[in-house]
Amino acid sequence: MHADPLGRIIPRIHDAGLDPRLWTGVLQSLTETIGAIGAAYIVRNARTGRVDWANFLGPSAQFTSDYITRYAAKDPFSDLLTGHEGTWMRLSEQLPEPELRRSEWYNDFVLKCGVRDIIAAQIGNTGAQTVVFGIHEGIGEKPLRTSHLKRLNRLLEPLGRAAEVQLRLRELGWKSVIAARAFDQVSTGVIVVDADGSVIEMNGLAERVVRRGDGLTLQQGALGAARVFETAKLAAAIASATQPEPAATSSRILIGRQGGKHDYILAVSPLGVELGFYSDPMALIIVVDPEARCPNADDLSAYFGLSFAECRLAMRLMSGKPLRAIAAESGSATATLRSQLRSILKKIRVERQADLLLVLASVPSSPASEDCGEAKPPPNFAARGLPGRRDVVIS
Secondary structure: OOOOOOHHHHHHHHHHHHOHHHHHHHHHHHHHHHOOOEEEEEEEEOOOOOEEEEEEEOHHHHHHHHHHHHHHHHOHHHHHHOOOOOOOEEHHHHOOHHHHHHOHHHHHHHHHHOEEEEEEEEEEEOOOEEEEEEEEEEOOOOOOOHHHHHHHHHHHHHHHHHHHHHHHHHHHOOOOHHHHHHHOOOOOEEEEEEOOOEEEEEOHHHHHHHHHOOOEEEEOOEEEEOOHHHHHHHHHHHHHHOOOOOOOOOEEEEEOOHHHOOOEEEEEEEOOHHHOEOOEOEEEEEEEOHHHOOOOHHHHHHHHOOOHHHHHHHHHHHOOOOHHHHHHHHOOOHHHHHHHHHHHHHHHOOOOHHHHHHHHHOOOOOOOOOOOOOOOOOOHHHHOOOOOOOOOOOO
């Protein structure tokens, strides 16, 4: 009895999960065994929709970069595979011919590669990334035999396991679970990008900064700025940090903001090839929002014993608002706020408002909220016997 040639590929699939360089051999063996003209293994970033890594074999191999930079975003087949993990699907059966004729991806990429039809499956999904495995049938070639298609089902489980191992190893290669938790707790924005500026990861504060869209932007997964010349400056800093021998010092950049707010302050530093994805270097970007560098009410109460009303005033002062503006917004009398300010200065043991702001800016704190000048009374204020929502007038 002859051994199943597809069965002999399974050990090689397991090895490729541990060493991604072996996927080329797996694709080669598979296409030769079943009579296809090519195959593809594609890792997509679920957050950005961009391709993190791809391995193409056959005529499509020479167009890998075109797929990653242009046609991946126009690929309707990969989207159709979502929700059908572990199931082989044929392109021509999922998309009607009139729709394929109108598809730029199909006409300018698939057909250009000499491919008539594709059989593919989503074989991995970690939430952050998905993996698609595709087999290519050539133009003018006979469709794959039904017996081969049935035996391909044996490969779904090992392919899925290998994809999961590969994705988990990649993730663990540059952060641990503990580091991931700490990543979201720092009081500055942290963004990790590759040499093209594509975002690999960002912490919660950085996500809020980008979501505002008032200075930093995210276009098709790539980090940029609202102003074109600043996007060019940022790209140059990232390129410098991801060189084989990057500069020893970080690049410093100011990114202007809309609405007359203070510029974002960015420091771009190399992370090094050893932390990259398959030897691709990455850059670390620290983002500081000067207007959000303030402790929260709980911090001020714990450190200095401020009442809630005093905490609220201190945080509004940290956002750059003068007393008169704070009085107008809050409906409080200016004299009342001056009295609270005197109490704050006394408790923090400084004499001038400028010194007060310096002390407050140095307080270690949790990540700032969206509006640094507003505060909500934390539950433990009542536990300390401190006032809740009502203002306290100190005479």
